[in-house]
Amino acid sequence: MTDERSEFRADETVTRLLRERFAPPADDSYWHALEVRIMAGIAGADHDAWWQPFGGWVRTGMFAAAASLLLTAMSLRWAGSADAQTLYQAVAASPVETLPVASEGGSASAREATLEYLITH
């Protein structure tokens, strides 16, 4: 069995040196202070991360804001061109051409009526 081979067994001196090198701090106050630091770090991270449950909504919100901005811009542009079109149509379909005809027509028949009266009398 390989475990029995002497080169694989722990060397007492090496183990002693390793324990010396990797000895954790022995002072209880050190561990208490470390615990306080760890818990303070957790409390700080917890406080900073209060909004994290909403983190998933941030991207959705950004997309929604961008989409609504785009829609607003498009509708404003569409509304602008529709106004121009309406104005053009209003001008183009103006009843101006009928008014002179009515007045001119009125004065022509009056002249004809006068002429007809003079001829017959």
Place this chain on the structure above:
Amino acid sequence: MRMPAENILLPGAMSGVASLAYVTVLAPNSDDRPAPDERGLAIAARDGSTDAFAALVRLHQRRAYAVARSIVGTHHDAEDALQDGFLHAFRALDRFRPDQAFGSWLYRIVANAALDLTRRRKVRSWDELPAAIASPFRDPGEADELRRRLDEALATLPSRQCSVVVLHDVEGFNHAEIGEILGIPEGTARSDLHHARAALRRSLGEFRRER
């Protein structure tokens, strides 16, 4: 000797009229104490009790430190890895399954934090031993030389082998636990331990022969 007990308020640990319960938690390494209700603490911590998580920190920070130290090498980096590890563990509590040992789950997270740190650092370094440390050797000159040789040998060891030998020979983890902590098969942990021991023995053996 009985260690002082500490009452920890756990919200939601009891059903019925009272929704609060006290769980007695004792400091680790005392002889005649009951085993702390680690599972209860883990469940309470998962349900949002920071007091329960603080008790878990108290129970496991020394061993978790040893795990981190075996990977990163220096005390300062071990502290950083430990704090990162506990923070990650706290955030991952909802993924902790009560049927598993909290310690094993935690040490794996701390080991991953330590491995991340070493990847960021790129180079693993070792602390200078304080001169005032109590030496187990009679001849200070010999002890210094042995330490120097050990440092050189550790520096040439693959980092995983180094972690395995420290976790096994210094901290007393078994092969299965080491495999779980480092995310390697148990057989690999065993093989790493053999190679590391042989390399360290060789490096100090040369010094012994020289003398």
